[in-house]
Amino acid sequence: MRRNSPLVPYLFVLPLICLLAFVFGLSLIRLVEFSFKQVRGIDGPWIGLRNYELVLGQPLFWESVIHNLKLFLTIPVMVMVALVLALLLYERLPGWRIHRTILFLPYILAIPIIAVVMKEMFQFSGPVNAVLTALSLDFMVLDWIGSADVALWTVMGLIVWRETALGVILFLSRLMALDESLIEAARLDGASWRQRAWHVLIPQMRGVIEFFVVISAITMLSAVFAYVYVIGGGRGGPGTATMVIELYIFNALIRTSLPGIAAAVSVLLFAVSLLLIWALFRVRRREEA
Amino acid sequence: MRLRPLPHLALSIASAIALIPTVFMLVTALKAQEEYQADKTGWPDAFVFDHFRQILFDTPIFLWMANSLILVAGxxxxxxxxxxxAAYAxxxxxFRGRDAILTVSTALMAVPPVVLIVPLFVLYTRLGLISTYGGAIxxxxxxxxxxxxxxxxxxxxSLPQELIDAAVMDGATHLQILMRVVLPLSLAPLLTLVIVNALFxxxxxxxxVIFLQDDAKKTVMAGIAVFQGRYNNQIPLTMAGMAVAAAPMLILYLTFQRHFVRGLMAGAVK
Incomplete structure (x- = not known):
């Protein structure tokens, strides 16, 4: 075909349009459609808002929502820990590169792998409790995985352990891109490490911190499936203690074969994530401005 | 230079916490089952490699890894x-609609994968694509x-227009320009993309777990998620399985650290 034929650009983008239309376009339309239908197998009759009424009236759904909201408590912890570690690495103390390599390691390990390892470490008769007993910290010996009161907090600890690493790397790369002269000036003025961090460095990191907060929020809402699937034994256990929205959708779709219910929850989840994405775009635009 | 013990101490504690699970995994994998039951945390009296032999030869872990590799490559x-x-065009x-296509494609980065599972599962059930490589790919x-x-x-x-103009003067088609001029200059972003996408x-x-349910089609992550249930209480054996499953990414990370870090930072934007 001749180079300047007006059809050429469309041939180049055609595969993209087909792929995205198949995976996203068709799916999102069908998703909304299913959420108003009583689907058995592959289709079913329209039932209006019945799916939504059923979901919103079900205590397990609200319990899942509350669990996802509790996971948001990890975000301030991760921001603070990552900030301190990034600022310490930025001091470029001897050996800081090795620390950087190690501190990023948790983010390299796949969630299912690390969740299995942690699950064994935190068993009631496992090594963590053995160490706590040896240190005479018996009051801290808990049934980390098996107790319904504790399990979600164990999941949160695991999330903090792994996802903080991303914050460290994001914050450190922002610090590395800063103008060094200002920091030198502060150092020459005799500012202490704490003063320099608080008055010079952190104010310039506002954008990247907000960015990390928003992507973490999206993770807590819609990307913790692998953590709870492994820790909760595939069922959000013990009982429903680690049930989250993703697992609720998974169960409704695969275990109880109610695609209509699963679709209604997915639509709600999608709506909330759109709000968060909107926040993300605002944060990024402000950072670029 | 002033010696400053406190920052060193803080970094060392953080590094220890980051490292402990990996160390526990490796040390336990090398411990005899009886020894682990008696002592959960100590260094093994003698290294036992039998768990690795069992994992490599008596479990389908190579099959799972091969499945994962097929999906990654595909x-x-x-x-x-x-x-x-598409990006070249x-x-x-x-052309008309160019900006709209880019806007829509970029916006789709924001769709959480979990909201797609319901319609795709129903569609794949009807088309018989559950547990097929092609469907998952x-x-x-x-x-x-x-x-x-x-x-x-x-x-x-960001590539200079002159390069492309020169190729056009030589009578090259767009496909030839893409293959011979643009892609050879894009090796760094291509490598970043391969790393981010392969890791995902x-x-x-x-x-x-949803789209590859057949035992013969299981990926390594789906395989190990059920591992612990199958080898209940054989924790050293389980840890050997985890170590084998983690090995490819650990080795790649330590070898290509810079590309990994750059790739993951770019990937975090997703």
Missing amino acids: SVGLSLVVACL IARME LIYAGLITPFSVYLLVTFFR VWNDLLMA
Whole structure:
């Protein structure tokens, strides 16, 4: 075909349009459609808002929502820990590169792998409790995985352990891109490490911190499936203690074969994530401005 | 220079916490079952390699890894071809609807994968695509392509126009320009994309447990998620399995650390 034929650009983008239309376009339309239908197998009759009424009236759904909201408590912890570690690495103390390599390691390990390892470490008769007993910290010996009161907090600890690493790397790369002269000036003025961090460095990191907060929020809402699937034994256990929205959708779709219910929850989840994405775009635009 | 023990101490504690699970995994994998039951935390009296032998020869872990590798190769390859073609046209040609296509594709990065499982599962059940490599590859390729397009468009736009003009003067077609001029200059972003996308597909659990349910088609992540249940209480054996499953990414990370870090930071934008 001749180079300047007006059809050429469309041939180049055609595969993209087909792929995205198949995976996203068709799916999102069908998703909304299913959420108003009583689907058995592959289709079913329209039932209006019945799916939504059923979901919103079900205590397990609200319990899942509350669990996802509790996971948001990890975000301030991760921001603070990552900030301190990034600022310490930025001091470029001897050996800081090795620390950087190690501190990023948790983010390299796949969630299912690390969740299995942690699950064994935190068993009631496992090594963590053995160490706590040896240190005479018996009051801290808990049934980390098996107790319904504790399990979600164990999941949160695991999330903090792994996802903080991303914050460290994001914050450190922002610090590395800063103008060094200002920091030198502060150092020459005799500012202490704490003063320099608080008055010079952190104010310039506002954008990247907000960015990390928003992507973490999206993770807590819609990307913790692998953590709870492994820790909760595939069922959000013990009982429903680690049930989250993703697992609720998974169960409704695969275990109880109610695609209509699963679709209604997915639509709600999608709506909330759109709000968060909107926040993300605002944060990024402000950072670029 | 002043000696400053406190920052050193803080970094060392953080590094220890980051490292302990990996060390526990490796040390326990080398411990005899009886010894682990008596002592959960100590260094092994003698290294036992039998658990690794059992994992490698008596479990389907190689099959699972091969499945994961097929999915990674298929979806990352398909996505790269689709994304390179589209990104070249979007970055370097004028046509109606160009900006709309880029906007929609970029916006799709924001769709959480979990909201797609219901319609795709119903569709795949009807088409008989559950537990097929092709079906899963299409889904993974779809999920990773919007980010690839976004990254490549940005990069292709930064290439100097003179290079492309010169190729046009020589009578090259657009496909030839893409293959011979643009792609050879884009090796760094392509490598970043391969790393981010391969890591996403290799590490994914959600799509793997839904769309590859047959035992013969299980991925390594879906396989190890059920591992502990099957080898209940044989914790050293389980840890050997985890170590084998973690090995490819650990080795790649330590070898290509810089590309990994750059790739993951770019990937976090997803």
